[in-house]
Amino acid sequence: MHTQVGIIGAGPSGLLLSHLLHLNGIESIVLENRSRQYVEERIRAGVLEQGTVDLLNDSGVGARMQKHGMVHRGLDLLFEGKRHRIDLGELTGGKAVVVYGQHEVVKDLIQARLDAGGQILFEVGDVSLHDLTAAQPRIRFVKDGVAEEIVCDYIAGCDGFHGVSRAAIPSGVIREFERTYPFAWLGILAQAAPAADELIYAHHERGFSLFSMRSPQITRLYLQCAPDEDLAAWSDDRIWNELHTRLETDDGWKLNEGPIIQKSITPMRSFVAEPMQYGRMFLAGDAAHIVPPTGAKGMNSAVADVKVLARGLTAALRDQGTDLLDAYSTTCLKHVWRKQHFSWWMTSMMHRFADNTAFQDHMQLSELNYLVRSRAAATMFAENYVGASVDSQ
Numbered sequence: 370m371h372t373q374v375g376i377i378g379a380g381p382s383g384l385l386l387s388h389l390l391h392l393n394g395i396e397s398i399v400l401e402n403r404s405r406q407y408v409e410e411r412i413r414a415g416v417l418e419q420g421t422v423d424l425l426n427d428s429g430v431g432a433r434m435q436k437h438g439m440v441h442r443g444l445d446l447l448f449e450g451k452r453h454r455i456d457l458g459e460l461t462g463g464k465a466v467v468v469y470g471q472h473e474v475v476k477d478l479i480q481a482r483l484d485a486g487g488q489i490l491f492e493v494g495d496v497s498l499h500d501l502t503a504a505q506p507r508i509r510f511v512k513d514g515v516a517e518e519i520v521c522d523y524i525a526g527c528d529g530f531h532g533v534s535r536a537a538i539p540s541g542v543i544r545e546f547e548r549t550y551p552f553a554w555l556g557i558l559a560q561a562a563p564a565a566d567e568l569i570y571a572h573h574e575r576g577f578s579l580f581s582m583r584s585p586q587i588t589r590l591y592l593q594c595a596p597d598e599d600l601a602a603w604s605d606d607r608i609w610n611e612l613h614t615r616l617e618t619d620d621g622w623k624l625n626e627g628p629i630i631q632k633s634i635t636p637m638r639s640f641v642a643e644p645m646q647y648g649r650m651f652l653a654g655d656a657a658h659i660v661p662p663t664g665a666k667g668m669n670s671a672v673a674d675v676k677v678l679a680r681g682l683t684a685a686l687r688d689q690g691t692d693l694l695d696a697y698s699t700t701c702l703k704h705v706w707r708k709q710h711f712s713w714w715m716t717s718m719m720h721r722f723a724d725n726t727a728f729q730d731h732m733q734l735s736e737l738n739y740l741v742r743s744r745a746a747a748t749m750f751a752e753n754y755v756g757a758s759v760d761s762q
């Protein structure tokens with residue numbers, strides 16, 4: 370088998386790359402080790418920046434998002450029992466975010482690729498990468514018990530943090546920057562109408578909490594918990610009690626409860642690998658960088674990479690030069706580090722750190738108070754949240 374671009378991973382990065390390349394007349398094959406059902410049902414964050422929304426619309430995969438996505442022009446920061454609205458639209462010259470589950474984006478992209486005759490091979494095993502610095506790198510894998518090989522012009526490593534692509538780069542070539550946090554998020558989906566139209570990020574002495582949503586019928590909620598938290602110790606009653614406590618406001622607002630249909634734990638990590646390329650292989654999305662979920666930058670960061678990569682690969686494969694591709698990592702690392710900083714900063718400001726002194730608690734609250742009182746500070750927050758800051762896209 371031969372393809373122009375061999376893509377490892379059918380998450381948002383790999384699928385969007387394959388779709389954009391197809392629109393440019395470049396063929397690719399996507400290899401995914403999980404099943405189609407698994408990737409379509411994997412619950413992740415669900416806040417799309419304006420740039421992500423625009424790219425999905427402009428590339429023709431935005432129809433369901435336009436129908437079911439919820440446009441949010443503001444959000445609340447809740448601390449010391451009071452809600453403070455950040456008017457994202459007003460502070461950013463009319464920009465907004467769209468709340469639409471990442472797995473819905475994945476479904477839309479898979480459908481678009483299959484409708485266009487694209488090749489996505491699900492449930493492949495033993496994926497390995499070879500000759501990355503040669504003119505024709507190769508991917509080996511096993512499908513239905515048969516060993517296969519694809520000869521490629523380029524390879525895109527879109528296989529997430531635990532994938533094989535980054536690991537295939539010889540040690541010493543890549544520099545890794547990492548920070549782990551002493552907490553995780555316990556996330557639930559509840560069959561309950563969201564009790565507010567906008568997200569609420571809550572700072573509380575018992576720990577961070579987040580009110581979000583997926584649809585007019587489904588509420589999405591998170592609680593800061595221990596990194597090794599045992600889900601079995603969290604009965605539905607305990608979860609609701611904790612949510613009510615952490616999301617309590619002085620204005621009488623209350624969550625709607627309903628049956629909990631999904632529970633999971635999300636670890637928190639900041640990670641960047643530099644450079645994001647080696648020979649003829651390019652890393653995109655979680656394969657190259659991870660953010661903690663505060664601020665929901667993960668998928669937006671991945672989409673921003675893929676936009677640059679699709680352009681670079683297209684130019685190279687049309688014999689228009691490799692300048693864009695050569696500069697891929699340098700170009701991407703600008704938006705990558707901007708989003709890293711914002712996610713780290715928001716995480717640090719909103720969470721309870723077990724070893725925080727009373728002084729540090731005051732620092733968090735003073736920063737939050739400043740953020741909601743100063744237009745300059747609120748604008749900084751809003752620009753980053755919607756992805757309109759310098760270097761964000």
Ligand code: APR
Pocket residue numbers: 377378379380381382383400401402403408413414471496527528529530531532533653654655656666667668669671
């Ligand atoms: N071979 C083939 N596929 C693999 C392999 C492998 N060895 N290892 C991992 N994969 C697949 C995973 O099963 C997954 O479907 O690669 C895909 C990577 O997808 P994501 O983890 O969703 O990463 P990405 O597409 O970069 O999307 C980034 O996902 O994790 C969130 O917060 C993150 O929202 C961000 C987005």
Ligand code: PHB
Pocket residue numbers: 413414415416568579581582589662663664665
């Ligand atoms: C979500 O709805 O899952 C979500 C929203 C905002 C975040 C993180 C996750 O910052």
